[in-house]
Amino acid sequence: MLELAILGLLQEAPMHGYELRKELATKLGTLRAAISYGTLYPTLKRLKLAGWISEAEAASDIIPPMTSKRGRVVYKITAEGKEHFADLLTQTGPETYDDAGFGVHFTFFSRTDRATRLRILEGRRRRIEERREGLREILARAADRLDAYTLELQRHGLDACEREVRWLEELISNERSGRTPAFRQRAESQRAESNPEPPRPHLDRP
Amino acid sequence: MLELAILGLLQEAPMHGYELRKELATKLGTLRAAISYGTLYPTLKRLKLAGWISEAEAASDIIPPMTSKRGRVVYKITAEGKEHFADLLTQTGPETYDDAGFGVHFTFFSRTDRATRLRILEGRRRRIEERREGLREILARAADRLDAYTLELQRHGLDACEREVRWLEELISNERSGRTPAFRQRAESQRAESNPEPPRPHLDRP
DNA sequence: TTGCGATGTATCGAGCCGATACATCGGGAC
């Protein structure tokens, strides 16, 4: 999954590890805290070995070269890498629908076609619906066996599931009806709904 | 973290691996899908080696022995194990506040004291607030650099954070005001708020 | 001038997952 993320970012611009990590943190904000170096560098090595990325020779004209021995290693994506990225982005397995996988795929939604977007959105919905049904089962069947805290945890989880399903349904219906991302109104209408602390920063783009 | 969960479950009753896994799935429903065997069995081995659990000799009077060579292995917690469980449950590090750690600790909240519960609840809140601020930062600073899908993902994440903070704040105020888990009203009031599909199962305990 | 925080690359041990193998048992399909 990280593979997909790295390939996607390098498609936008050549980068070195540190940059990649920061970019990853802002783009995948929620679903993935911040990738660790213990993951990042080995993965870069692996991708390079596979021929999907390569070291960019001396990007010193743009980025100052740090004047040291062990300088930055800037990577760029190769033609094979682009191809592989497109494949990964389109093909869907079970891992596409769990938090990390869905997050990465969603982040690169604008680089794929509507059919794929719908497939992924619906797969994710099915996944969350299953989790939701599992929680309902538990709350219905095992409620008397569980203590108050555990119950509350399950209820909170159930609530989150219901919310996510509604979110997904909105996205799906948006995709279907042509207007791909018409999110402004939604953000507007939600604000009115139930927010105890309205001093939210001004989020609309200029 | 799994260590804590296993110890906690074995404190309720002796169990074998398969049971443990199912029990884990129902108790930790949300935060943790279902533990894999590739994790469970090595962990049991490790806990046994550490002296925190031991194999219960022939529980065949209660559980039918399966009449096979490689029968069930039933584990029970030791005195040292109970002690260790209490320690783990009370002491808090950074890992206590991420999803998995918080979920497990919360599940066993009824086995600890109010001070510890408050500490964990507040630590978790701090963690989520940090994530929330990070997301606000991104949405405020990098909004024009990100495409609509990425933005929507961040907004969705921000929404979830705000919701969780509110949930935690409610729990904290409940803890402080003495009435430990008075969750009934909350579930009731929420139902009215914004639920398109009210056929929720009957959750109240008898 | 000292020292700390940001920038950078890299490795190691340990936890965890998914796939897989092996084995028994009960029940429904044919």
Place this chain on the structure above:
DNA sequence: GTCCCGATGTATCGGCTCGATACATCGCAA
């Protein structure tokens, strides 16, 4: 009657990922 499938059960292996750690440079502030 038998055959196969799903639930019950224990166990291992490869591979991904994290957190801790090490090492090195740079700019800035005390």
